[in-house]
Amino acid sequence: MARTREFDTEAAVSRAMELFWTRGYEATSVRDLTQHLGIGQGSLYAAFGDKDGLYRAALEHYRTTLAAAALRSLEEGADVRAAIRALLTERIRIAVENDGRGCLAVNAVCERLPRDAATRRTVREMQEASREVLVEVLRTAMERGEIAARHDPDAVAAFLITFLNGLLVSSKITPDARSLEPLAELALTVLG
Template sequence: MPRTREFDTEAAVSRAMELFWTRGYEATSVRDLTRELGLGQGSLYAAFGDKDGLYQAALEHYRTTLAAAALRGLEEGADARSAIRTMLIERIRIAVEKDGRGCLAINAACERLPEDPSTRRVVRDMQDAARDALAEVLRVAAERGEIAARNDPYALAAFLVTFLNGLLVSSKITPDARALEPLVEVALAALG
């Protein structure tokens, strides 16, 4: 008869997400995970399969919590320019925390993509969701005359996602929101 799980899986994934986010995949050992999560190695393997399984669960948790919250903020914004500015500034604020830990998704892309198709898929899904949400906000904004209609909303959205990716990498190099926030205004100038 299988034993029932005696720990909160969601809390364990959330703590693992924080550890992977701060240290990276390679620098986080199974020993680090078991110590941080307060689990035995057997429990970790029974719940997640292996370190990679827990990493994938952590990326998925990031996608459904922090990344999803950023997209909800876009939908709730009063006008497109303000909503996009708020989203970008908030992403900078989160990325510079803890001495520039960046963004878990971008960190994963930089560290794991060459050899990990599962990570590529999760990160690509996050990027696609951000681009699609931005494109819809920009399409509506162009129809309302809030931004110039000369550019394709999809291309503008792809540009903003690419800009954000670079900004998040830069946050690891220069974890100073005051140095990065002025760049947001330069990107917003592309909206016309």
């Protein structure tokens, strides 16, 4: 008779996300995970297949919680400049918290690519979702005359995502929001 799972997988994924985010994939062992999650190795393997499966679940959890919340706030922002500024500064704040742990998605790219195709797909999907929302927000703002229409919204969205990725890598080197926030202001000048 098969045993029923005796732990909350969603809570386990959330806790694993925090551990991977703090330590990275390579520095987190299966033993670290089982101790941190309070589950046995057999339970981890039964629920997630292996460490890679749990890592992918953690990245997906990041995408559907923190990354999705950032996109919702962007879509709900009335003033496009203020909404993009808030998005950038909030990402900076999250990245520099906890001794500059950075952004989980950017950390995953820096640590796992090019050899991990699953991580590449997950992060690419996150970035594509962000780009699509940004394009729509920018296009609407351009049509309303809120921002200059001198650049293609697709190019501006791609620039902002590329800029943010670089900014998040820089936050690992200089985990100081006060020194990074002026860079976000400079990036906003592309909006005209």
